[in-house]
Amino acid sequence: MIEFHKGIICNNQYIQTNTMNTIRLTPENVFQYIGYEIIFKTRKKHIVTRINYVSPTGKTIYIKHPDLQDNLQIVSREIYVIL
Numbered sequence: 001m002i003e004f005h006k007g008i009i010c011n012n013q014y015i016q017t018n019t020m021n022t023i024r025l026t027p028e029n030v031f032q033y034i035g036y037e038i039i040f041k042t043r044k045k046h047i048v049t050r051i052n053y054v055s056p057t058g059k060t061i062y063i064k065h066p067d068l069q070d071n072l073q074i075v076s077r078e079i080y081v082i083l
Contacts, residue, residue: 021083022039022080022082023080024078024080025038025079025081026074027057027058027074028058030054030061030074031054031058033081034053034054035051036081036082036083037049037081038050038051038063038080038081039079039082040072040078040080041078042067042068049064049065050063050064051063051081052064058074059073059074059075060072060074061074061079
């Protein structure tokens with residue numbers, strides 16, 4: 001479990017993360033967190049969105065983010081579940 005100690009700017013809003021508990025997504029644990037909010041960084045911006053569903057291999061999650069074709073490869077990106 002990772003606890004962030006700084007705030008971040010997300011969608012032009014400051015989010016205080018000193019009380020935000022997170023867990024990094026892996027292909028092994030991703031199935032436990034369908035429906036949870038996640039936070040990840042793309043193009044130097046933090047994005048918060050929800051996991052809609054997961055591929056059968058557990059390596060791809062599907063989200064609502066058209067700029068990323070509505071999916072993320074979790075093996076090549078740091079993605080954290082917000083608890």
